[in-house]
Each structure stands twice: as structure tokens, then as C-alpha cells.
Amino acid sequence: MVRTITDMASVALAVTDGMPLLELAAACAIFGTDRPDLVDSWYDFTVCAPAGAQVGGWLHADTPHGLDDLVAADTVIVPPCDDVDRPPPADLVEAVRAAHAGGARVASICTGAFTLAAAGLLDGRRATTHWMHAGLLAERHPEIEVDARVLYIDEGSVLTSAGRAAGIDLCLHMVRTDHGTAIANAVARRLVVAPHRSGGQAQFVAAPVPSATGNSLTDVLVWALERLHEPLTVTDLARRAHMSPRNLGRHFLAVTGSTPLQWLLTQRLHRAQELLESTDESVDQIADRVGMGTATTLRRHFNRAFGVPPDTYRRTFRVERRRERAVPVAG
Template structure:
């Protein structure tokens, strides 16, 4: 079982701390009915740790629990630039050195930066704190625009709900799209938002129901098997192309074609995980113009080939609940 240890530091953000327990538990069970993850909390020492909301949380483990972790998650802190105990920084370094995956939610990135784990790396944090992170740690390549950054063994996310996206992304990396979607359905959140999606969306809630392009987005998910142009999308929404593009980006943070390409790749991944269709068939059913186009896009986004992905994630049956 994959062991996840969430590090509770003084004045941690309560919401951030709750995310990993919800997502990585999230009703996820393997085919034998057992949990896929073991999630535990640790602090510098066992005992009560005060949250930023003033609610104390009891942690059963001290900092040495990080030594057994496959993944370490650092939630955000109310005072991100407050110095962290040297023992904690040393344990984070040691966990990274032995190959543990290290992730930070929101201002937890400041803790990883203090530990020197973000030097020379691209990272993100809540947009309101990005400038402070960049000024305090000039060796870190801070990207204030994105929801999360996966830099291999080190991952960081923007604030609040972006922590959900980050944790779902890790489930996807560990167990594939179907299992991650199961966790998302159980938690009643959208199954996937790309890390490259913008943190700040101009109009996250439409001014009125009739103003939303959700109907067109649903329609697009039903057209993944065929080519769809920007003109087709705009026509479905009964809008001029420029107006449609502007409103689509305002609602989602990315362009219509980027959004559609993400849905095509998700569909291809799901087919690779759950069917024995050839890669040629997967490409056609997902709307890619050719098998080569699927392979190139797949490798660019996932770092692997469709065949290697299938070998890792093919189940041919839905995940156990």
C-alpha cells in the first residue's frame, strides 16, 4: 500500500490538510477490496497542532514518520515565511533523497523552498503569494498562472481548491484515469483540470444560466470521435468566434481548442486503460488526425507512449469501489 504522510505545521491551513485524506481515501479500493493508500498525519512531535482557523488537530506521529512515507504532502500555512524547524527541513531533504514524492499545497511551497528542494525548479503557489515566493527564493522558477506543477518527484499547487486538482493528478499518475475519476465522483468534484489551466478565471460563475457555455462543452465531449473546428464550436453556441473564444477562456481559463485537446487525451487514456482497442483505433475514437499525432501528443503530456501507458494501467474492468 502506498503510504502518504501529511505534515501538519503550526498554523496550517485546515482545508489544505483535509484534502489528501478525502481524495486519497475517497472510496478508493483495489481489486481485493483493500485501500489503495494509507494516509496519516505527522507533526514535529505527536500531539495537538493549531490550525490557521484556531482549530487544533491531534497528530499521532512525530517527524520521523516521514522516513516511511512514499509521498509527503505539505499543506499551506497562514504565515508562509515563518521559519520551519531545522529538524523538519532535514527530514524533508532525507525523504527526497531516498526517492519519496514530495508535494506542497498552496503556501506549503514556501516550506519546500526553505528546504532548498525547489531550487532550479519550476513551482507554483497561490497567486496572491507568488511574488513573495519569487522574491524570497530567487532560485525558484515561480509560475503564478497555473493550477499545479508536476516537476517529477516534486509537485506544487496553487491555493485552496487547486490542492484537490493536485491530489487527483497524483491518483491519475499512480492508478490511471478511471481510478482518479472514481475518487472525483466520490468527492463530487470535477474529474480533471489540467495543471496548465489558469489559477485566476475572470468569471468563475456565469452571470446567469443562459450565459454559460456548459451546454457546448457537454456537446464537445460527445464529439470526441470526429474533427471539430473553432467555427463548429462557435456555431453550436450561436456566437461569433472571437466572442465565443473570449467567453470560453473567461469560464475555463484556457482556449476552446486547448480544452478540447485535453478531453481527447483523457478519452484516449481511458480507452487504453479499459479496452483492448489498438492504438490506431484509440486515436480514431479520440479524434486525433493520425496515430502519429496521438503518440506525439501523448508523449509530450504524459512522458510515455500509449503502449507503455496501457501496460501500466490496463484493467479491462472498472475499479472496485
């Protein structure tokens, strides 16, 4: 089922004393900035914090909303803990647990996963956190399937991300889920960040990518993105990278977290999302433009990846756009 902004209209940021500033600022910039030129109805954003809470050791979180107010939000963002060697604040844990029990989508950034774990929200789920602390999370909570290799993990009502910049990726992923690919890409451009890094992408590159010609894997990725309509093969990509197909596959896995063909499929599907949202082209035409060949092939992969066929996806976001344009503006 495609979730839309109608379902996720409000976002609350949980703040406690000592939390780092960067991750909070990213969530504020993405969810707390109105974008009337993109959509008429953005998120209702609230910062929730106990009285006297300081961010980054010096900035006071001056807000009338306490942690108890998290329960009223559709989405709750939980930034990093100030110290993973200490248990998360009990009032934060209880508030996050209550919000999720009330139907909220709960997402953690970096070591905020420790708060979700303490609330029991990660039991029996896959989760990630900063790779430096993943071992500790797994040790303390063996019931969680901790994956330190990825940028973020979406388990539906519970999402987790790795450190710092991966929190931006997760926030943009939620915008993409709620508003669609075109809007998420527009927000990313304004933040001057990558429009889409898949959750399966590696947190860090274990080794540099060697190249006798000075080209990097980045050159291959850009080159491929410009040719998604072509029947690209691993041999084509390897030739462009001046590597053997086997060597290319190894470096692709290190950098993107997937094989070359899996990466190509993901990019083609996201391009299809954009075209479904922004054009009136038929599914057959879009399938051709993204290199899927036929509408049948596109429908099969699209439904497998997003849980709905392309036609349903298009209708959903077209309805949302019409609804947003119909909202009267108070004067």
C-alpha cells in the same frame, strides 16, 4: 515512464501547529480512505506531526508519528503555512528536505510552497502557490520560476498547487498518475468534484464570460466533451458559444489556461487514457473514438504528453490491475 502505485505505495501528510483544516482534510479524504471496491491496494496513509500540534486552531493532531517519519514515505504532502510572514518551522523544512533526498515525491498545497522553497526543492524549477502570495514567493526566492496563473505544476519529484480547491486537483492528479484515469475519475465522482482540471487551467477568471443568449463557456465545454469523436474546429466552438473565434480564444485562455485547440487535444488524450485502461479496443479504434483520426496521430500526441506510447500505457495499468486482483486477502 509511467509511475504506478507499486512505486508510490505510501503517503505521509506533514502537519504542524496552526495549519488550516480544509487542505489537510482534502488530502486525508483522497489518500487516507481505503477503496477496496476500486482497487485492492490503496495508499498506506500516515499523518506526521509534532506533539501537541493543532489544526485549524482547535483540532489536535493525535498521531504517534513525528515529522522525522516523513522520510519513510514515498509521497509527502505539505499543506499551507499558518503564516507566510514567518519562516516555516525548521524541523518541517529539514524533514521535507530529507524525505526528498531519500527519493520521496513531495507535493505542496497552497502556501506549502514556501516550505518547499525554504528546503531548496524549488530552486531552478517552475512552481505555483495561491495567487495572493505568488509575488511574495517570487520576491523571497528569485531562483524559482513562479507561475501564479495555474492550478498546479508537476515537476516530477516536486509538485506545487494553488489554493484550497486546487489542492484537491493536485491530489487527484497524483492518483491519476499512480492508478490511472479511470480510478482517479471514480474517486472524483465520490467527492463530487471535477474529474480532471488540468494544471494549466487558470486559478481564477479575470472577467465574466458575456453571452447574449445566456449560455456560458461551461455549456461549450460540456458540448465539446460529448463530441470529441467529431472533427471539431475553433469555428464550431465559437458558433456554439455565439462568439467570434477571436473572442472565444480570449475567454478560453482566461478560463482554461489554454487555447481551444490545446484544450480539445488534452481532453482527447485523457479520454484515450480511459479507453486504454477500461476497454480492449485497438489503438486505431480508440484514435477514431477520440477524434484523433489515425493510430499514428494518437501515438505521436500520446507519447509527447505522457512519455510512453499508448500500448505501453495499457500494458502497465493492465499489469497493475492483475497484480492487485492477485493479492491475497488476509482472513
